[in-house]
């Protein structure tokens with residue numbers, strides 16, 4: 001990979017196949033490095049905690065079907081012009097680690113994960129992004145079912161998970 005050093009990921013995991021084939025490792029320039037570095041750090045920290053079961057972002061380069069879980073281009077059926085994925089600022093991953101454990105790690109360590117400003121909750125994968133929240137909040141938790149959920153409310157829910 002160029003001079004962008006990641007401990008846990010290769011560029012293909014963040015970039016769709018066609019764009020990677022066109023640009024190679026330089027395609028990482030299409031991602032916002034804030035969220036990429038936060039992802040890499042999160043994985044490191046989950047390993048330190050002894051609860052690392054891998055993070056699967058894209059796996060097209062290994063023969064899998066996931067290729068739009070980092071940068072999302074109009075070739076994706078899930079493409080939306082206003083999605084943070086469109087701008088390279090969002091990452092979705094799946095993991096065998098309980099999502100509650102991942103969320104707890106981020107929410108309980110805001111000074112470590114300053115670049116993660118938005119988390120989608122009540123879904124079975126982890127979505128993190130580094131948008132600038134229009135209300136000025138440092139971290140927004142958003143549920144497709146419930147809308148914005150306060151950190152205090154969600155922390156209380158995580159206590160019983």
Ligand SMILES: [Zn+2]
Nearest residue numbers: 090091092127
């Ligand atoms: Zn997402």
